[in-house]
Amino acid sequence: MIIADTVFLVVDDVDTMRKVNSSQLQRLGARHILTAANGAEALALLRTRKVSMILSDWNMPVMDGLTLLRKVRSDPQLAMLPFIMITAESSRAQITEAIAAGVSSILIKPFTANDLSQRITRAMHHRPRLHSPPAITEPAQETKEEKYRPTLLVVDDVPDNLALIAGLFQDEYRVLAARDGRRALAICTSEPPPDLLLLDVMMPNMDGFELAQHLRSHPSASRIPVIFITAMSDPAAQLRGLELGAVDFVSKPVDPKSLHLRVSNLLRLVEQRNALQQEYDTMLELERLREEASCISRHDLKAPLCNILGLARNLLEGGNLLPRQLQMLQSLETDSRNLLGMIDMAGDIYKIETGHFELKPVAVELLPLVRRLCESARLTYQAKKLTIEVVAQNTNESTPVLASGDELLCFSLLNNLLKNACEAAPEKSRVRLTLTPTEPIELIMENEPAVPVGFRSQFFEKYASHGKSGGTGLGTYSARLLAMAQQGSLTLEVDDEANLTRLRLQLPSRN
Template identity: 55%
Template sequence: MITTKAVATTPIVKHDQRPTLLVVDDTPDNLNLIAGLFMHDYQVRVAQDGHKALAICTSDTPPDLLLLDVMMPNMDGFELVRHLRGHPRASRIPIIFITAMTDPASRRQGLELGAVNFVTKPIDPELLQLRVNNQLRHVERHKQLQTDYNGLLALAHLRDDIEQFARDDLKAPLVSILGLVRALLEDGNLLRGQQGVLRLLEQNSSQLLNLLTVSGELCETDVEHFQLQPMQAQIVPMLRRLVEIARLSFKGKDVPLALQDDAADTRLTDREDGLRHFSQLDELLQHCGDAAAIGSRVSIAV
């Protein structure tokens, strides 16, 4: 017998991602008029005095934009702004003053306190909407820039963690491997073929250890003062070493690997170092070995 049981599900709460406006005015009619202009496009909060507005602006969820009357009892708009500018959560809230004051001294005082705009009462609804929309677009761009910046910081920290892992957690085992290989090479009871394999393992491990060391040095370099210098890399000796190493992995697929280096000692001039050339060529050879069909032939001509 199969029975079913209803499982209670928790409804998914969708948070309102719209920007938040705080309208501050001691006159209820003005509050209703201004809030009604924006309630369909933004989250709108209201306050009838400076003390309530101060509490909202310094809370954990401050508004994105403040529409503020100047002439209010107990705490006027200018005094409220002075308090906001001294608080870490509220110091950067953009402010548009909505006031009946038209004298230049009042406007100058508001601008000195950091207001982004003035709107004169009685308000022109269309003009106020344009100014609010423009300012909130600027706010959203600033938020996006901050998000991008935080993402870059996170990537930088991740890169540092990876580099630290490469330098510290990988180098110690490599040093142990090198020590073991060299101890085995000092043993005179090895066959000639075994010695050859250990020599190649020693060279490869040493090369990887050098790459990790260089990588760590590059990460610690001040990139603002780092200048790349062209260097010459001897490609033929480098290829000979790589071919010796690669032949071991090619043997399992019966794929001959030939190097034609009849030319003189060829040099490359590039904005890289020899270690990086070695790494890139080694990766290229490994790809050739993986892609080559059984019985085919891989040839390198210089």
């Protein structure tokens, strides 16, 4: 991977971590590295300096990493920048939030230069969905070492001690051995480093304490847990080892069973950390695949819809149609065009969910739109013999009911509500829509039956569905989302005595 010409921006509120991350980048070949102590400083730098990639800590004062990510993705000049989020402890909900905000990759502390290199490679190929379909990227190929058992490095200048300790673990783990501190240091600073170091203290040339000191100042090796194995019983020596980052002390002569349990417990924590990193990587990859599938689906749906539009237009231009046929073809053409718009609107839905949608309101004439949708619904659900009624209160045909919003969002919102009402309504029942030109404009939609008591609290939840075979649970969820995106509201009311479900939609008036 060639990163010499890449300009990195490292964002962390801890000066030591900025230096450590910069050092790791330099070891990978980076020559241009900028640093910032928080998200606000990073944004100021981004306004004045050209940056190729951002590596940001999550938890920071002034402006945290997630806020910085959202501001970067919402800025047209910065939106496509690769962004790697670095975190020590984040819940799955937080990771999901970062993915939704458009993070390129996620890296859990502590990490090695090899870990960082892999995430940089992925981030360079990633393109945020908010602005364009993601590039198709192959998951990073795992090396054989990543699939091996955890690696132990045993360091002791006495061959018998090396043989004894190595023999305890060679059936379960990959065991390396070193007879002096210099050789051990070379192994620990290689890629990938061992997962655990079993270290004697008293050794010639470089003792265990000196080796631990070198490890703690090295970007990759600083994460390696150290267990000291020593004959020293001096409390001051143990205190020094703990200050150098040792996680445990084991006294000589070694109790094999006790040492085995200590090592197993510690490596279990290491494996959990690695599994967590893999899980977060998988979550990110699945989200990219979902985005990819969504883009492909939208593309594949457009072709047949365009064919339908073309056929409808040819029939309309051909003439010799009965009035009812003309009306049906016009309705087919209109609905097909709206459906094409809804497919293109999928990106807007995603922006609304992630807080990146910007409404550009226009005057939307609601009464003709409601009537057109009702006419289409009568044709669609004619087998159920529904009575679909539109009541326009305090208005007439010459007085338009103008809402302030987006025409396509209004179409999708009303279409979802009407579809749900017609599907839920029993045969030969009534669906009633009452439009009132107040401020705000109010549309009330009523149908039988009343929403069951146990489902009312979930009515607007994503993927929640009741009583419909194959229902996605997205209709009412997206309808309320679209209402809120237009500065409106959508609420559920239930009349148990009349066995009615009533949806009350309010939208700002343009009058």
